[in-house]
Amino acid sequence: MQVTLKSFANIKDVIGQSTKCIELAPGAKLSDLFTYLNREYGEKFNRQVTDQISGKLVPFLILINEKTFRSTTDMETLLNEGDTVTIMIPFDGG
Amino acid sequence: MDGNNFIYKGYIGKMLRINLTNGSWSDVPLTNELAEKYIGGAGMAARILYDELKPGIDPLSPDNKVIFLTGPVEGTMIPTSCRIGCYAKSPLTNSFFHSSAGGHFGPELKFAGYDGIIFEGRSKKPVYLFIDNGLVELRDAAHLWGLDSNTTQHRMFEELGSDEIQIASIGPAGEKLVRFACIICGSRALGRGGLGAVLGSKNVKAVAVRGHHSVDVPDIRKIKMFLEDLYARFSANPSTAEILPRYGTPVLVNANNTLGLFGYHNWQDEYNPESERLSGETMRKKIVKRDKSCYACPARCGKFSIVESVSVEGCCVEGPEYEDIFSLGSMCGHSDIEIVAAAERLCDDIGLDAIEAGVAIAFAMECYQRKLLTDKQTDGMQLDFGRSDLIIPMIKKIGMREGYLGDVLAEGVKRASEKIGKGSGQFAMQNKGLTYPGHSARGMPGFALGYATGPRGASHHDGRPTGERTGLVQRDTIEGKGEYTARINHLNILTDSMIVCHLPEAIWGPLDITDTLVRCINTTTGMDLNLENARLTAERIWNLIRAFGVREGYRREHDTLAPRFMEEPIKTGPSKDMVISREMLDYMLDQYYEFRGWDKKTGIPTREKLQELGLTDIADDLDAYR
Ligand code: SF4
Numbered sequence A: 001m002q003v004t005l006k007s008f009a010n011i012k013d014v015i016g017q018s019t020k021c022i023e024l025a026p027g028a029k030l031s032d033l034f035t036y037l038n039r040e041y042g043e044k045f046n047r048q049v050t051d052q053i054s055g056k057l058v059p060f061l062i063l064i065n066e067k068t069f070r071s072t073t074d075m076e077t078l079l080n081e082g083d084t085v086t087i088m089i090p091f092d093g094g
Numbered sequence B: 001m002d003g004n005n006f007i008y009k010g011y012i013g014k015m016l017r018i019n020l021t022n023g024s025w026s027d028v029p030l031t032n033e034l035a036e037k038y039i040g041g042a043g044m045a046a047r048i049l050y051d052e053l054k055p056g057i058d059p060l061s062p063d064n065k066v067i068f069l070t071g072p073v074e075g076t077m078i079p080t081s082c083r084i085g086c087y088a089k090s091p092l093t094n095s096f097f098h099s100s101a102g103g104h105f106g107p108e109l110k111f112a113g114y115d116g117i118i119f120e121g122r123s124k125k126p127v128y129l130f131i132d133n134g135l136v137e138l139r140d141a142a143h144l145w146g147l148d149s150n151t152t153q154h155r156m157f158e159e160l161g162s163d164e165i166q167i168a169s170i171g172p173a174g175e176k177l178v179r180f181a182c183i184i185c186g187s188r189a190l191g192r193g194g195l196g197a198v199l200g201s202k203n204v205k206a207v208a209v210r211g212h213h214s215v216d217v218p219d220i221r222k223i224k225m226f227l228e229d230l231y232a233r234f235s236a237n238p239s240t241a242e243i244l245p246r247y248g249t250p251v252l253v254n255a256n257n258t259l260g261l262f263g264y265h266n267w268q269d270e271y272n273p274e275s276e277r278l279s280g281e282t283m284r285k286k287i288v289k290r291d292k293s294c295y296a297c298p299a300r301c302g303k304f305s306i307v308e309s310v311s312v313e314g315c316c317v318e319g320p321e322y323e324d325i326f327s328l329g330s331m332c333g334h335s336d337i338e339i340v341a342a343a344e345r346l347c348d349d350i351g352l353d354a355i356e357a358g359v360a361i362a363f364a365m366e367c368y369q370r371k372l373l374t375d376k377q378t379d380g381m382q383l384d385f386g387r388s389d390l391i392i393p394m395i396k397k398i399g400m401r402e403g404y405l406g407d408v409l410a411e412g413v414k415r416a417s418e419k420i421g422k423g424s425g426q427f428a429m430q431n432k433g434l435t436y437p438g439h440s441a442r443g444m445p446g447f448a449l450g451y452a453t454g455p456r457g458a459s460h461h462d463g464r465p466t467g468e469r470t471g472l473v474q475r476d477t478i479e480g481k482g483e484y485t486a487r488i489n490h491l492n493i494l495t496d497s498m499i500v501c502h503l504p505e506a507i508w509g510p511l512d513i514t515d516t517l518v519r520c521i522n523t524t525t526g527m528d529l530n531l532e533n534a535r536l537t538a539e540r541i542w543n544l545i546r547a548f549g550v551r552e553g554y555r556r557e558h559d560t561l562a563p564r565f566m567e568e569p570i571k572t573g574p575s576k577d578m579v580i581s582r583e584m585l586d587y588m589l590d591q592y593y594e595f596r597g598w599d600k601k602t603g604i605p606t607r608e609k610l611q612e613l614g615l616t617d618i619a620d621d622l623d624a625y626r
Helices: A009-015 A030-049 B032-038 B041-052 B105-111 B149-160 B195-201 B220-236 B238-247 B249-258 B280-286 B322-328 B337-350 B354-369 B388-399 B403-409 B413-420 B445-453 B481-498 B515-525 B531-551 B563-567 B582-596 B607-612 B616-625
Strands: A002-006 A019-023 A061-064 A067-070 A084-087 B014-019 B024-029 B065-069 B084-089 B096-101 B116-120 B127-132 B135-140 B166-169 B183-185 B188-190 B204-210 B288-292 B302-307 B315-318
Touching: A002 A030, A009 A030, A009 B238, A009 B249, A009 B280, A030 A084, A030 B238, B032 B041, B032 B531, B041 B065, B041 B084, B041 B096, B041 B116, B041 B481, B041 B531, B065 B195, B084 B105, B084 B188, B084 B195, B096 B531, B105 B166, B105 B204, B149 B166, B149 B183, B149 B204, B149 B337, B183 B195, B220 B238, B220 B515, B238 B249, B238 B280, B249 B280, B249 B322, B280 B288, B280 B302, B280 B337, B302 B337, B315 B337, B322 B337, B322 B354, B337 B354, B337 B388, B354 B388, B354 B403, B354 B413, B388 B403, B403 B413, B445 B481, B445 B582, B481 B515, B481 B531, B481 B582, B515 B531, B531 B607, B531 B616, B607 B616
Parallel strands: A002 A084, B014 B116, B127 B204
Antiparallel strands: A002 A019, A061 A067, A061 A084, B014 B024, B065 B084, B065 B116, B084 B096, B096 B188, B127 B135, B166 B183, B166 B204, B183 B188, B288 B302, B302 B315
């Protein structure tokens, strides 16, 4: 199944483009998408979303189409063919 | 005074009190009680000003006082121990105000031999203060009066024979008592609340500091071990290690706009279709030349930019920050990042808070859109949204109080809307006199409550948007937001008293005071705080500041939002239809007062609560206002 990944700022810098089509196994969850990104882009991607001491994802929002999900609680959410997933930058401050 | 018995490290142990009316000064020793109960920075200044200012005084009269103050961590190697705080009764909000800036001024003030400075009275002539390694001099500043803040600093470097001096200066806006005049420290701003106007009202042009004192800590080995751990955490966290260093705060342009939470056209909407052109990414590509850091900060979020376009050639600026892009760009409906950068530099030079300036221009644009301003009142300018060419002329008019509109807007959006009338209060985007910065109220209920209850008005550093924006807590609910907001208040006021920068809040909190902050205080001062009494200290300071507001007339009915945020849902984008109705706000206010132990009807802290916090004298004072 195919999903479209949208990103910006540091995550876009790692992926190299703001919109990218990604092939995942049917029944894939959000966590599978992140496993794919970690495998594909390695430490460079991991450093943008994961605390390097605890090894855990830091809090950020993820949009599936226009609906909001949370990295802290919603990683088991199922993805569907044709979904657009936008990873919000994990940014505190401002 | 028990100054001779002052036992804590981290502090220098004394402040400098300057009587501008008679040109005298004296040292004021810090007391153990002041340090223990209020830590430093905002907490200590709030106590001093509560005790020394009579309620009801005019903020621009000699009766007001201005305090510059550091906290115990400044000048150590605690990350972000770079801050200088400035405190006074604000001419915008008529209550206690605190603003802090990064850079290098704070540590240098301590190296010069003082924790802080209290200015009182009014000088007959323009003066500047020079503290040179403990030696104090009040110097004539007639030749600097009228100069912009950047030229002022350069003239002073020449005059003092060195540029290894830290200077805080006002620009012409402070001299002309623009109610949102700021103070520029190097290239950073003590931005909000009009504290530059208070300094200007006292005829103080600048403060210069230089010195070689050291800041002692109780146990160097202990603090080193703690710092190793702390710096490792800064290096491990995506926000402080990757995002702040690369894009700084402007990364929020795309982030907030993607969520539909980016003020546009004076908050008529929160989705800007052209945000990409204003984004941190565009800025980095087009104008950023290098990264810059404050003293002792590994996050180095500052961006040094040069504008090369024809219209504003040769303009260099530290910034623009997210807030400048919001106010001087998106709010005014244009998307030219170079104009934003030049406008931000101009605000710094003239000495204006760039948030207030941009929001004031956006307010004038909406007045023009609704035909509430005549051509005569705008000096013939067609103030349409999107007119990027008018941003710079408008800043000059406001900063110099030129023409009807410049003079009216120089009073701040609240007073301007009262003067213009004709229903313009509906879209005057302010609370308690302070304009909203670039973080949505309608899309983040807990944060909206922070705006409503903020003792500084619409400040984004009383409540914080972070918990709801990052999904640490659920965004689309009002349940539990009373306690959520109160705990964030306490985190903010403790960090503002230490003083550390809020941007690495992932490390400090971000939802409550953590053991990390307690260890910062203990390892620098030798205090023996634990989490429980650190939280109590923060709550004490918060209640003290609330009491200051109560004396000035603030009550529950002032804990509100701009009518637009309560009556007009977001029109387009991913947060479409979100709004904070009066009922929602009331529900959250009840939760908030209940958690705080404040009277739900009036919003005044109860006697029991104040006594529990060791503020019996203030409970006695407030009896007259109940
Ligand atoms: S995070 Fe940015 S503003 Fe804060 S201290 Fe560091 S460089 Fe300065």
